[in-house]
Amino acid sequence: MKLSExxxxxxxxxxxxxxxxNGTLVPSHFHVTEVGKINKHFIDCxxxxxxxxxxxxxxxxxxxxxxxxxxxxxLSIIELSQNVLNIDDLEIEVEYQGDTIGKYNLDFDGKNxxxxxxQTNCLAKDNCGIPKEKPRVRLSDLQxxxxxxxxxxxxx
Numbered sequence: 001m002k003l004s005e006x007x008x009x010x011x012x013x014x015x016x017x018x019x020x021x022n023g024t025l026v027p028s029h030f031h032v033t034e035v036g037k038i039n040k041h042f043i044d045c046x047x048x049x050x051x052x053x054x055x056x057x058x059x060x061x062x063x064x065x066x067x068x069x070x071x072x073x074x075l076s077i078i079e080l081s082q083n084v085l086n087i088d089d090l091e092i093e094v095e096y097q098g099d100t101i102g103k104y105n106l107d108f109d110g111k112n113x114x115x116x117x118x119q120t121n122c123l124a125k126d127n128c129g130i131p132k133e134k135p136r137v138r139l140s141d142l143q144x145x146x147x148x149x150x151x152x153x154x155x156x
Contacts, residue, residue, distance in 0.1 A: 047127065
């Protein structure tokens with residue numbers, strides 16, 4: 001989800017809820033402790049230099065059970081961040097504390113913002129020796145070209 005998308009959704013919501021991949025909701029007393037722009041400049045395993053830029057939201061919960069972040073407040077935090085940090089309309093990554101800090105993509109189901117799992121991937125499969133996936137063959141489709149296990153075939 002891009003920044004412009006979350007802003008348009010926040011304008012019509014009465015409450016904000018974030019749902020984890022397992023279906024549970026982030027407790028409603030969460031805080032958005034950071035909105036930032038992350039620049040990642042790296043080299044992949046195939047030797048290609050790459051640059052990525054994303055918006056990062058950090059969700060945090062504390063013992064502040066009376067706290068509720070309203071859509072208009074998050075919208076103002078996002079707009080302030082865009083102005084001060086010169087943030088473009090970038091993809092959003094969300095950090096949330098589980099056993100360790102988890103990083104999630106963001107989606108929306110019409111009611112809740114969905115924290116969706118991120119996966120690692122090789123960006124240079126053609127350059128670093130990763131073989132292309134072999135085609136799956138059904139053994140029943142293979143034609144037997146010789147009778148190797150018949151009596152007098154010599155296979156036993």
